[in-house]
Amino acid sequence: MTTNIDELKSVASQVRRDIVRMVHGCQSGHPGGSLGCTDFLVGLYFATMKHDPKFNMDGIGEDLFFLSNGHISPVFYSVLGHAGYFGKAELATFRKLNTRLQGHPTTHEHLPGVRIASGSLGQGLSVAIGAALAKKLNGDDSLVFTLHGDGELQEGQIWEAAMFAPHNKVDNLIATVDVNGQQIDGPTDKILGLLDLAAKWTAFGWDVLTMNGNDMTEVVSTLAEAKSRTGKGKSIVILMHTGMGYGVDFMMGSHKWHGVAPNDEQLAAALAQLEETLGDY
Numbered sequence: 001m002t003t004n005i006d007e008l009k010s011v012a013s014q015v016r017r018d019i020v021r022m023v024h025g026c027q028s029g030h031p032g033g034s035l036g037c038t039d040f041l042v043g044l045y046f047a048t049m050k051h052d053p054k055f056n057m058d059g060i061g062e063d064l065f066f067l068s069n070g071h072i073s074p075v076f077y078s079v080l081g082h083a084g085y086f087g088k089a090e091l092a093t094f095r096k097l098n099t100r101l102q103g104h105p106t107t108h109e110h111l112p113g114v115r116i117a118s119g120s121l122g123q124g125l126s127v128a129i130g131a132a133l134a135k136k137l138n139g140d141d142s143l144v145f146t147l148h149g150d151g152e153l154q155e156g157q158i159w160e161a162a163m164f165a166p167h168n169k170v171d172n173l174i175a176t177v178d179v180n181g182q183q184i185d186g187p188t189d190k191i192l193g194l195l196d197l198a199a200k201w202t203a204f205g206w207d208v209l210t211m212n213g214n215d216m217t218e219v220v221s222t223l224a225e226a227k228s229r230t231g232k233g234k235s236i237v238i239l240m241h242t243g244m245g246y247g248v249d250f251m252m253g254s255h256k257w258h259g260v261a262p263n264d265e266q267l268a269a270a271l272a273q274l275e276e277t278l279g280d281y
Contacts, residue, residue, distance in 0.1 A: 003047050008216050011082055012042045014278040016247045017271060018078035018091055021280065024267040026095040029103060032257035033149060034075035036180050036213070036242035041079045043219035044145060048227070053084035055112035063142045064131055066116055068124020069149035069178070070104040071259070077101050080113040081281075088281040122155025124148060125175060129165050132173040143230055146175045151183030154192045159204070165235040166205030174226045175206075176238040178213065182255040197239055206237045213240035248273055 002008065015038050023029035045051065049063040056062070067076050074094065081088040086100075093099035100109040104119030116127050128146035135142055152158065165173060179197065181188050188194055201208045207229055211222035219240075226236050244258070245251025248270040262270060 001047060003220055005216050005220070008039075008042055008046055008220065010275075010277040011046060012038050012216065013247075013275045014280075015042060015075060015078045015082065017274045017276060017280060018081075018088075019074040020248065020262060020267055020270045020274070022074045022078070022091055022094040023261045024264075025092065027261045028095050029074055029261060030071045030259045031074065031248075031262070032182070032244040032251060032254070032259075033069065033072040033178065033180065035248060035251065036244045036246045037072055037147065037178055038075050038079075038247070039216050039219050040147070040176065040178075040213050040240060040242075041075055043216060043223060045079050045083045047220045048223040049145065050142060051083075053112070055085060057115065059115070059131070059142075060138065060140055061142060064115065064128075064144045066124045066128045066131070066144070066146040067105060067118050068128075068146055069121060069152055070118030072149075073101070073103060073105050073119075076105065076113075077111075080111075082278065083113075085113040086111065091281045121149070121152040122157040125158055125161040125165075128173060128175065129161055129168075129170055132165075132170050133168070135172055136170075141172070141231075143227065144173050146173070148175065148177050149183070150177055150179045150181065150194060150197075151188055151191070153177065153194055153197070154188075162201065162204045162206065169233050170235050171231055171233050174223075174230065174236045174238065176240050178242055179239050180242045180244045182244045182253075182258060184255065184258045186255050201237045201239070205234065207232075207234040208237055208239065210239045210241070213242035214246045 100111040132144040251257040
């Protein structure tokens with residue numbers, strides 16, 4: 001655990017290098033959202049959560065994280081690798097035959113750090129609520145974190161879960177929504193507008209925070225603030241504003257990089273913008 005911002009930025013730079021290399025290596029995957037959520041996941045795993053890379057599936061006594069928008073698996077795998085859940089060399093097997101690093105995280109591969117199969121959007125919040133209630137029943141005061149895409153909020157199951165959690169005072173839960181305004185077919189406001197998300201979550205009874213998800217200082221401080229609000233009768237949601245493809249200029253802000261792999265020239269251009277800080281796998 002560290003709250004040193006320079007150290008966290010260093011990890012984030014390497015994670016971004018991993019992402020573009022992983023997706024390029026198999027010519028498949030989702031770099032845009034992965035790059036945008038890098039600062040959040042680094043801040044979560046390296047500065048916020050109480051967790052053990054030795055990994056016990058039941059997670060008793062640990063904070064838990066559930067990745068609902070499982071298509072951004074490259075950033076999740078890279079962060080887990082750098083956090084010590086498995087050797088970083090395994091990142092080279094992403095989406096390849098017989099790998100544990102599937103395109104969407106799966107549990108049957110028994111990859112340490114992965115608690116649910118995800119990628120079928122809309123399900124992660126329900127799972128996280130169940131885990132949070134289980135912790136309450138077990139007298140476990142650890143927290144549950146989850147991450148969602150903004151396009152994922154077009155799924156009805158999200159709003160069923162959003163009603164359930166405050167009604168049942170699930171106050172050991174911190175959900176985060178990646179509000180990048182993009183989804184696979186275009187801008188969210190053109191596909192199915194989400195309107196005022198803060199007003200919606202507030203109306204559903206959640207304690208709502210906002211942050212710039214590409215500012216490491218703000219990520220760490222907002223997560224700390226969210227933790228300080230747990231245990232007070234309300235579920236907490238962070239509306240995290242990010243740029244899709246953040247860190248690579250030609251990918252930034254475009255839905256076109258939601259699920260497209262860079263070619264050789266594009267990989268070289270991306271890596272030229274991302275400092276190698278911890279050594280490439």
